[in-house]
Amino acid sequence: MIAHDSEPRASPPAELVVEGVDKWFRTDRTITHAIEDMSFRVAGGEFICLVGPSGCGKSTLLDIIAGLKTPEKGRVLADGQLVQGPGRHRLVMFQESALFPWLNVFGNVMFGLRRKRELTNRERRTIADYHLELVGLEKYKKAYVHELSGGMKQRVALARSLAPDPRVLLMDEPLSALDAITREQLCYDIQDIWQRRRKTIVLVTHDVREAVCFADRVILLSPSPGRIREEFRIPLPRPRDINSPELAHIAQRITAALKGYLTETNEAAE
């Protein structure tokens, strides 16, 4: 990618602490225990991936860190500050379906920027342009969301969540809906952008390979209720190729561990 001489200033990445988080969901008849006593720490600028099958509460955890949901017990600290609601320092890159169809690509990227009062309109535009260039979509400024391919939509979502300069970026399965080639490309791009913009990133996914491709550490979750089971450091050099044999080898080990926990849970349920 092109080096940019007018890169907007990037805020320093925040340290993130999740402490004893418990979360239940109540409906009229049932109580679901979604997350049980989850604690971990993410250093500033670290990339961690939470991996688990559906029902392990990973999206709920992302919502809690984002401040969209409140835990029943425990707390989340970002740089020592208690998380009490959504804030622009912790932005979520939702899946592509969260892009706004009534705005064009530029409008989507501008959305978070327009809500930062301290910026002038000219600054907003410069920052939006910079991020569109960062994800390689400067030619598609005026396009509407439905006119883009799946991979391009994910790039817009990435630019939209990066533009307001968050200190923590939360990602919800950014590669899941993509074909193999687009996946590989976006995988490189996210690594590249992470190294250039240095965010603390928490990514949740059910795809072990996706996790191994990005993570400094992979945290393995087991379902019902969601719990932390094991942690893996990924020592591979970057940039990593999602299709490389070394990566596949590590992914295999983690998958085996995951399967072990699943059978355990199933047996306990029987």
Next chain:
Amino acid sequence: MRRPLVVAIFFLLLLGIWQIAAASGRWSPVLLPSPALVGEYLWGALRDGSLGEAVIVTLKRLLIGYAIGVIIGLPLGLLTSTSDYFEDTIGALALGLQTLPSVCWVPLALLWFGQTEAAMLFVVVMGTVWSVVIATDTGARTIPPIYARAGRTMGSEGFDKWTRVILPASLPFVVSGMKQGWAFAWRSLMAAEIFVTILTGFGLGHLLQYGRELSAMDQVIGIMIVIVVIGLIADKALFSPWERMLHRRWGTGLK
């Protein structure tokens, strides 16, 4: 170039059939005047200014009443979408009143407001507002909740959330509701004008009613044609641009 040609041929054909039927002598010209007679009436009414005046009076009532209806309906619809209590109360009321044919408001409007402009406006507002409420409510309840969540994380809360996320996201519903509201308002206004003579202005409905009283079929048919044409123009001018905008942005309805 071919499409306007087809349109022209179609309507000329209709006129031709009408002309042949009128000229055949099977029906009395009192009941079926020829196109020429109707055209003659329209031309006359246009030249003495009575037609233009009636169109202006009617459109003024319609546009003012419609605007009031939309201004009341949009926030009310958003309000009912926020809670099940509002939905069960205001929402149910809106649904009930929307199914009430809007001409049924005419007697009430007359007793409340007398033979005044206010009565006309009231009928138009009642024709508009409930459709808009229901469509806005449906829209705001149907949009994917992920829009609001994404908006919240980017700092869009409260009033900003409603005007910049929920309302634009529900636009496809809102526009179709506004279109329905327009149709209802137009119908109810015509009914009110036919029923009620008020001295502050004679609208198209009044001209239609006088045509009946004078057994002037050329006037009746002429005014009906004007009403149809106004409906068509309103649809093209007011709603087509919105619908095209929605199709372009949402990627719907593309051939």
